[in-house]
Amino acid sequence: MSETVLELDGVVKEFPGVRALDGVHLQVRAGEVHCLLGQNGAGKSTLIKVLAGVHKPDAGTVTWQGSPVSFANPQAAMKAGIATIYQELDLVDHLSVAENVFLGQEPSRFGFVHRRTAASRTRTVLQRLGHPEIPVHRLVEALPSAGKQIVSMARALSHEAKLIIMDEPSAVLAHDEVANLFRIIRELTAEGIAVVYISHRLEEIREIGDRVTVLKDGRTSAVDLPARTTPTRDLVSKMTGRSIEYVFPPREGTPGEVLLQVSGLSRAQEFHDVSFTVRTGEIVGIAGLVGSGRSELLETVYGARTPESGTVSFAGRNLPAGSVAAAVRAGLGLAPEERKSQALLLAEPVYRNITLTTFGRYAHGGFTDAGREQAEASRIADALELRPRDVRRPAGTLSGGNQQKVVVGRWLLGDTRLLLLDEPTRGVDVGARAELYQVIRDLARRGVGVLLVSSEVPEVLGLADRVLVMREGRLIKQAPAGELTEDDVLDLVMAGSLSPTSS
């Protein structure tokens, strides 16, 4: 058995009003992949922020390589050999890839940043990550979200780290990227580097993990579980205190008349000549790699991007191109891909985030009705198991998964007739995920059309009635979900993208 590099004992971290960590124990060994499991809001991200020097613990001890430590700031933790990939991307949009990778530790000579060294070392790291195509001088803001994730991984790898912490790194990665990530993790652990890995996807933990520590409500509820052999039932009950049947709700009823008709929609570099329909009460899933044009397609249908050719007709009428306001008035709703930049008002209370699309409806003669808004928002919070339940807290203090529930929950209010969901379960835990599936199915039963984009093929197959497969901006297959298997879809999605340059 290899030595213990990191040990946490009785760590407590309190935020005003919330005890996020309430006596956590954790032991990580050199060369292992240590998985952290726990529901949304269990304290996983808070824990790793304590390790990374972002938060100072209120009580408890952190022992790093045999000696007790207390990191004053993230730089100190980095110097000590702890690198972190955060759940929320923390890149500086207006700096280049190389500048981001070496932010705060720029190779320098006489006080001047040595740009050539930084660039070449960045190239080496990107090469190792299997992404030599990412231009090191490109501004980070110009990269797609998967590209940003690669850059933040590159940053973590560019340090001489002994421990690398990854907080839901796979949430924004496509299927083949995850395989790539696992290859890198295996290389790291073979060198004796320890990895702390957080994910809500149990399959991943089975594949890459060695041991599991489970957090529940800020406490360690189980330690030293073998990642491969512990039954799912046990893991879930340790996390949630109950057992959850991880199944998709049954399909019922038959779809009604055509609600959305997309014909010949194109946008250069994004997608080409896409045509399909969504009927009332139908859930249509779009499978495809990140970068296959799925999100762009959704945003174009929604009017957030203007198509170069083609039409979007809704309930028999053409929607004006490029007008979100008109689409929303017609009854469309979009839960976008990036919750922080595209969906949330972080400093505003949760209830105002949930009613962002409906506060006008509850208003009387232009005067908002805060009481009604809070009541409606609380209803959604209950349905989606938002934690903490208080809807008056600023949205930015919620955990990642709970923020995601806010983004989706917004559209459950009002009378949305067609819901566009872009990665709706990103970062949402198993329990809440089951609730969310049920909620989406209930919407469909009430006649709402749903267009769902997800990187998780089982989710698309399990939830959707009909599946569209996209590859490199083209719709290459449409079929009822029952006629496809996971392998079929993966083959379709991957074919022709043997080189990992698709992002």
Added chain:
Amino acid sequence: MTAQTSVVERGGWWRTIPTESLWRNLGLVGVLVVLFVIGAIIRPDLYGDSDWVVNNMLVILQQAAAIGVVTVGVTFVIIGGGIDLSVGALIALAGVWSTTLATQSYGAGGMIFAAIAVGTIAGALNGLLIAYGRLVPFIATLAMLVAARGLAAQISGKQTQVSGNQFINGIATTRVAGIPMLVIILAVAAALGWVLLNRTTFGRRTVAIGSNAEAARLAGINVRRHTLLLYALSGLCCGIGAIMLTSLATSAQAAAAELYELDAIAAAIIGGTLLSGGRGTIVGSMFGVIVFSAITNLFAIANLPTEVQNMVKGGIIVLAVLIQQIRFRSLTALFRKP
């Protein structure tokens, strides 16, 4: 249910958000008290006379009235994520336009209408350039500043235009129950602004757009139209301010209200409005305006040169922004890595 929701919740820290602006406002009241004490030390003769003290307070408020109304508009613009550098110039333009001999011939109603229409239209033009022409607010309103001052000089021929209208001139000298009319106008404008910001869908949209314009857009809010309205509102406030200034001076000129934009922005900021948008209060802005007015008043009473006064104002602005940054950082540091 309770078993799995037992993330320990303690009594509402969200209340620290209202409390934070409360503290800030208390701080500004503290500044006012300090200014008062300094005044009392420098001129015990004046401050010993309670009639004079009450009257002086009304003078401070009266001096704050026009800039205060403008600050209400500017506060909205800043909360909505923009900036308006043209307010001083718009006051001058509206003032000059409404006091030409031709306009004056329409009487008080014509003058008020002209001032408000000119201010609102010029403001809407700002909004048009920013929302639909995609100009950066800083540049668009800077261009408007230059152009509006130029137009005002052109119209007035760089002459001071005397107002011969007794009604307009009388506004500044009228008192209702001992309170100057201009102060009442300010109070009404501030109250309306408060309601608009905190109780209406217009205010909610303003905050949403200032917090995250992309999220607001994707939620179906017409961001462009709202942006246009925000600048038009700011222009409207300038129109009202122009009437108030004309009344005080019984005249208007192209050089009037110089640097009002800086005073209004500074007042909003020391009142707690975030320059990056999404957060701010009308009450705070009003305290900011009154603090500046009180400083000016104190320097006049103490017979100190205006240069020193400007230095003190500058110092206060820096201090306020520093405090704001510290607060802001402690709030956001939790989500960002330095």
